[in-house]
Amino acid sequence: MVILILKRLGIGLVTVLAVSLIIFLGTKILPGDAAQIRLGQEATEANVAAFRARLGLDKSYPEQYVYWLADFVRGDMGTSLASDVPITKLIAERYENTVVVASLTAIIGVPISLALGILAAMFPGTLYDRVLTLISVSLVAAPEFFTATLLVLLFVFALNVGNAVVVGSIEGKGIVELILHFALPITTLCFVIASQLIRMSRAAVLNVMSSPYIEMAILKGVPRKRIILRHALLNAIGPIVNVVALNLAYLVTGVIVVEVYFGYPGLATLIVQGVQTRDYILIQGLGMIFCLTYVVLMLIADIAAFVSNPRLRHPK
Amino acid sequence: MARQQDEVVFETRDLKINALRDDGTELPIVKGVDFKVRRGEVVALIGESGSGKTTISLSSLGYCKPGLKFAGGEALLLGNNVTEMSTEDLRPYRGEKVAYLAQSAAATFNPSLRINEQVTEAPILHGTKTREEANAKALELYHALELPDPENIGDRFPHQVSGGQLQRLMAAMALCGEPDLLVLDEPTTALDVTTQIEVLKAFKQVIKEEGAAAIYVTHDLSVVAQIADHIVVLYNGEVKEAGPVDTIIHSSKHPYTQRLMAAIKPLPEAGQGEETKDANAKSPALEVRGIDAGYGKGSDGEPAAMILRDVSVSIDRGKTVGIIGESGCGKSTLARVFAGLLPPVRGDIFLDGDKMNGDLGSRPRQQLQKIQFVYQMADTALNPRQRIRDILGRPLEFYLGLTGKKKEQRLKQLLDMVELPYAFAGRYPHELSGGQKQRVNLARALAAEPEVVLCDEVTSALDTIVGANVIELLKSLRAETGVSFVFISHDLSTVASFADEIVVLYAGRVAEQGLTDKVLSAPNHPYTKLLMSSVPEARVGWLEETIGTKESSAGIGGGVTMTDTGCPFFNRCPLAIPGTCDVTSPPKRMPSEKHVIECHREISELT
Numbered sequence: 001m002v003i004l005i006l007k008r009l010g011i012g013l014v015t016v017l018a019v020s021l022i023i024f025l026g027t028k029i030l031p032g033d034a035a036q037i038r039l040g041q042e043a044t045e046a047n048v049a050a051f052r053a054r055l056g057l058d059k060s061y062p063e064q065y066v067y068w069l070a071d072f073v074r075g076d077m078g079t080s081l082a083s084d085v086p087i088t089k090l091i092a093e094r095y096e097n098t099v100v101v102a103s104l105t106a107i108i109g110v111p112i113s114l115a116l117g118i119l120a121a122m123f124p125g126t127l128y129d130r131v132l133t134l135i136s137v138s139l140v141a142a143p144e145f146f147t148a149t150l151l152v153l154l155f156v157f158a159l160n161v162g163n164a165v166v167v168g169s170i171e172g173k174g175i176v177e178l179i180l181h182f183a184l185p186i187t188t189l190c191f192v193i194a195s196q197l198i199r200m201s202r203a204a205v206l207n208v209m210s211s212p213y214i215e216m217a218i219l220k221g222v223p224r225k226r227i228i229l230r231h232a233l234l235n236a237i238g239p240i241v242n243v244v245a246l247n248l249a250y251l252v253t254g255v256i257v258v259e260v261y262f263g264y265p266g267l268a269t270l271i272v273q274g275v276q277t278r279d280y281i282l283i284q285g286l287g288m289i290f291c292l293t294y295v296v297l298m299l300i301a302d303i304a305a306f307v308s309n310p311r312l313r314h315p316k
Numbered sequence: 317m318a319r320q321q322d323e324v325v326f327e328t329r330d331l332k333i334n335a336l337r338d339d340g341t342e343l344p345i346v347k348g349v350d351f352k353v354r355r356g357e358v359v360a361l362i363g364e365s366g367s368g369k370t371t372i373s374l375s376s377l378g379y380c381k382p383g384l385k386f387a388g389g390e391a392l393l394l395g396n397n398v399t400e401m402s403t404e405d406l407r408p409y410r411g412e413k414v415a416y417l418a419q420s421a422a423a424t425f426n427p428s429l430r431i432n433e434q435v436t437e438a439p440i441l442h443g444t445k446t447r448e449e450a451n452a453k454a455l456e457l458y459h460a461l462e463l464p465d466p467e468n469i470g471d472r473f474p475h476q477v478s479g480g481q482l483q484r485l486m487a488a489m490a491l492c493g494e495p496d497l498l499v500l501d502e503p504t505t506a507l508d509v510t511t512q513i514e515v516l517k518a519f520k521q522v523i524k525e526e527g528a529a530a531i532y533v534t535h536d537l538s539v540v541a542q543i544a545d546h547i548v549v550l551y552n553g554e555v556k557e558a559g560p561v562d563t564i565i566h567s568s569k570h571p572y573t574q575r576l577m578a579a580i581k582p583l584p585e586a587g588q589g590e591e592t593k594d595a596n597a598k599s600p601a602l603e604v605r606g607i608d609a610g611y612g613k614g615s616d617g618e619p620a621a622m623i624l625r626d627v628s629v630s631i632d633r634g635k636t637v638g639i640i641g642e643s644g645c646g647k648s649t650l651a652r653v654f655a656g657l658l659p660p661v662r663g664d665i666f667l668d669g670d671k672m673n674g675d676l677g678s679r680p681r682q683q684l685q686k687i688q689f690v691y692q693m694a695d696t697a698l699n700p701r702q703r704i705r706d707i708l709g710r711p712l713e714f715y716l717g718l719t720g721k722k723k724e725q726r727l728k729q730l731l732d733m734v735e736l737p738y739a740f741a742g743r744y745p746h747e748l749s750g751g752q753k754q755r756v757n758l759a760r761a762l763a764a765e766p767e768v769v770l771c772d773e774v775t776s777a778l779d780t781i782v783g784a785n786v787i788e789l790l791k792s793l794r795a796e797t798g799v800s801f802v803f804i805s806h807d808l809s810t811v812a813s814f815a816d817e818i819v820v821l822y823a824g825r826v827a828e829q830g831l832t833d834k835v836l837s838a839p840n841h842p843y844t845k846l847l848m849s850s851v852p853e854a855r856v857g858w859l860e861e862t863i864g865t866k867e868s869s870a871g872i873g874g875g876v877t878m879t880d881t882g883c884p885f886f887n888r889c890p891l892a893i894p895g896t897c898d899v900t901s902p903p904k905r906m907p908s909e910k911h912v913i914e915c916h917r918e919i920s921e922l923t
Contacts, residue, residue, distance in 0.1 A: 221406070223441070
C-alpha cells in the first residue's frame with residue numbers, strides 16, 4: 001500500500017508540474033508583457049528594457065520558467081503588478097478568508113448531506129426519498145446567484161436578519177458567531193454542495209446495498225440499521241470520500257459567483273481583480289494555489305479510499 | 317429442545333410465486349409446489365436454470381428476490397407460515413431457525429469485515445449466544461470443517477483465504493446459529509472437482525452431526541446422489557417427480573428426469589477419442605514450442621508473475637485438443653498466448669508451420685482470421701446493443717469482404733450451422749437464452765472461416781442439458797468444417813467426450829499430454845489420476861468410497877501453487893519423493909508415442 005501511496009504522490013507531482021507549465025505558457029501567449037503593463041503606454045523603450053531585466057523577462061522562456069518555479073517552491077510568487085505588494089502576502093490573507101468559509105461550509109454541509117443521502121438509501125422509493133431527490137435535483141439546476149438572491153430576499157429583506165454583504169473582521173468571534181456572520185454565503189454554498197453529496201452518497205450506498213453480501217445479511221436476520229451502518233457503509237467509503245474531496249476543492253477554488261455576490265474578500269474576488277487589472281503575476285500564483293489545493297485534496301481522498309479497502313490494508 | 321426424528325421442519329403447500337413485470341402484470345414463476353423436509357433429511361431440488369429451484373428454496377426464509385412476490389399457498393417453517401410475515405417478524409427465524417448458503421461464497425462474504433465477525437453475527441444479534449459462546453461454536457465448526465489454522469482463520473478477511481475455504485467458512489456461518497433448516501444453493505457449482513469433494517464431504521458430515529434438515533439446490537445429479545435423501549425434480553416452476561434418491565437416480569419415471577439423467581456426462585475413461593492416422597503428414601495447424609509466459613513486469617524483463625513454463629502443444633488440422641486443470645493452472649493464459657493476446661517471453665508460435673509473431677498487434681489480418689476465440693461468458697462477449705445480424709456480419713465483412721446478398725446468405729448458413737432459426741438475425745442478444753447466446757458466440761468465431769477455434773470454458777456457465785447440446789453441436793461442426801478446436805475446461809468428462817488429445821496443465825506446466833485414450837488410461841501422472849478420481853459419479857455411496865483413497869487426500873492437501881524449482885505438484889502428490897521432486901524439474905517420460913508424462917517416478921510406478 002505504501003508503494004501505491006507513493007505512486008499517487010508521484011502522479012500528483014507530475015500533475016502540478018504539468019499545470020505549472022500550462023499556466024506559464026498561458027500567460028506568455030498573452031499580448032504585452034509585465035513590464036509594458038506595469039509602466040503603461042507612455043514608458044520609454046529604455047525604461048521598459050530596464051524593468052524587463054529587473055523581472056528577468058529578457059531571459060529565454062525555459063530559463064524564466066525554471067526561475068519562476070524555483071521561486072514558487074521557495075514561497076516567492078513575485079510582486080503584484082497592480083499594487084506592488086508581494087503576491088504571497090496578498091494570497092495568504094485571502095486564502096485564509098476563503099478557507100474559513102469553506103471549512104465552516106464543510107463542517108455544516110458535509111455531515112448533513114451525507115446523513116440525508118444515506119438515509120435516502122435506507123428507504124429507497126419512499127416519500128422521503130422522492131422528496132429529497134426532487135429537492136436535490138432542483139438545487140443542482142438552480143445557479144448559485146439565484147439561490148443567493150432568494151436567500152437574501154427572504155432573510156435580509158423579508159425577515160431582516162443576516163448580512164447581504166459580508167464584511168468586517170472575524171477576529172475574536174466564536175464558532176457560533178462566525179456561522180451567524182457568514183450565514184447566507186454558507187447556506188448558499190451548502191445548497192450547492194449538498195445536492196451532489198446527497199445524490200452521490202445515496203447512489204454509493206444503494207450500489208453496495210444490491211450486492212450479494214447485503215442479501216446474505218438480510219437472510220441472517222441482521223436489522224436494517226446495522227446492515228447500513230456496519231455492512232454497507234464500510235464498502236461505500238471510497239466513492240463517498242472522493243465526492244467529498246471534489247466538493248471541498250470546489251469550495252476553495254470555484255466559489256467566484258458566491259464571493260462576488262456577497263462582496264466577500266476571498267480568493268475568488270482576488271482572481272477577478274487580477275483579471276481586471278491584467279495582473280498576470282497574481283493570476284499565475286493563484287492558478288498554482290488552486291492546482292495545489294485540488295491535488296492535495298484528491299490525494300487525501302485517494303489515500304482514504306486505499307485505507308478503507310481491506311485488500312490493500314491486509315494483503316494476502 | 318426435543319428433536320423428534322419425524323418432525324417436519326419445512327413444508328410448502330401449493331406455493332405460488334409470481335414475477336412482477338414492468339407493465340404491472342404478474343408472471344407465475346412457481347406454480348403450486350408441495351414438498352416436505354423432515355428433521356435429519358436432505359432434500360434436493362433439481363432442475364435447470366429457470367425451473368424456480370432457488371426461488372422455492374428462498375421461500376423457506378420468507379424471502380423473495382427483488383421483483384418477485386408470494387402469490388398464494390403456504391411455506392411453513394416449523395409450522396409457521398413465513399410467506400405472510402413482515403421482515404421484522406422474520407428476523408428471529410432468519411439465521412437462527414433457517415440459514416442460507418449461497419452459490420458464491422466470494423460474493424456472499426462482506427469484503428470489509430473479518431470472517432469471524434460475519435460467522436458469529438447471527439447468533440450474537442439474535443441473543444441466542446453470547447460472544448464467547450458464538451466464538452467457541454465457530455472454532456468448533458472450523459475444526460469440524462477441516463479448515464487450516466482454525467484458531468486464527470476467523471481473524472482474516474475474506475480475500476485472504478481460498479475459494480474452497482471460503483465456501484466452507486460460509487457453511488460455518490450458516491451453522492453457527494445451529495439452525496433447524498439449512499438451505500444450500502448450488503454451494504459447489506463454482507468449485508473445481510477436487511475442491512468440490514472436500515466441500516461436499518464437510519457439508520455432509522456437518523449436517524449429520526448437527527442433526528439439521530437441509531434443502532440442497534443444484535442442477536447436478538451426480539452431486540445430488542452423494543448428499544441427498546430425497547429428490548424433487550422441478551421444471552418450469554412445477555414438481556415433475558419426487559421420491560427417495562435411489563428411486564429417482566436408478567428408476568426415474570418422468571421423461572424430464574430421464575433427460576436430466578441422460579445429460580450426465582459419461583465418466584472419463586479409456587477408449588474415448590479416436591486415433592486417426594493422417595496419410596498427408598502436413599504441419600500442424602497451430603503449434604507452440606517451449607512457451608514461457610506470465611503477467612506484469614518484473615525486474616530483468618521477466619514477468620512479475622510467471623504462469624506458463626516450457627509449454628509445447630501442437631494442434632493438428634481438424635483435431636481437437638482439450639486442455640484441463642484446476643483454476644489457476646494457466647489454461648486461459650495458454651489460450652491467450654495462442655490468440656496473441658499475451659506475447660510469450662520465450663518460445664515460438666507456428667501457424668501452418670510458419671513462425672508467427674507473439675503479439676496480436678503485429679500479426680497480419682490473414683493470420684488473425686485463422687485463429688478465433690470463443691469466450692466463456694456469451695453475455696459479456698456479445699455486444700448488447702448490436703443485433704445478431706451485425707454481430708455475425710462484422711467478421712464476414714472484415715475478413716471475407718462479403719456485402720449485401722452474399723453476406724446475408726452466409727449469415728443464414730451460419731445460423732443454420734449452429735442450429736438457430738434465421739429469424740434470430742434481427743434479435744438482440746438479451747432476447748436469447750444462455751445456450752442460444754453461446755451458439756451465436758460460436759457462429760461469430762466460425763464466420764471468419766478460421767483454422768483454429770479456441771473455446772475457453774464454453775459450457776461451464778450452462779446447465780447440464782444445454783451444455784450437452786452445445787457439445788453435440790461442436791462435434792457436428794468439427795465434422796462439417798474440418799476446423800481444429802482447442803477446448804479448455806476444468807471438467808474432465810466434457811473434455812474426454814470431445815477431444816482427440818488432452819493436455820493436462822498443472823501450475824503452468826504440462827503434467828501429461830497425449831491422445832485422449834492414452835491420457836485416460838494407465839500409466840498416469842498422479843495429478844491426472846487425482847482429476848479422474850474426483851469426477852463425481854451419479855450413484856449413491858461414491859463420495860464415501862472416494863474419500864478413503866490416497867488420491868483424494870492429495871486433493872485436500874492444498875491448492876495450486878506456482879513454484880520456481882522442482883515439480884509444482886510436489887506438495888499434493890501421493891507419490892512425491894522428497895529431496896528429488898521439490899528440487900529438480902521432472903523429466904519427460906514417454907510410455908508410448910506422443911504420450912508424455914512429466915514425473916520423476918518410473919513409468920512402471922505410475923500405473
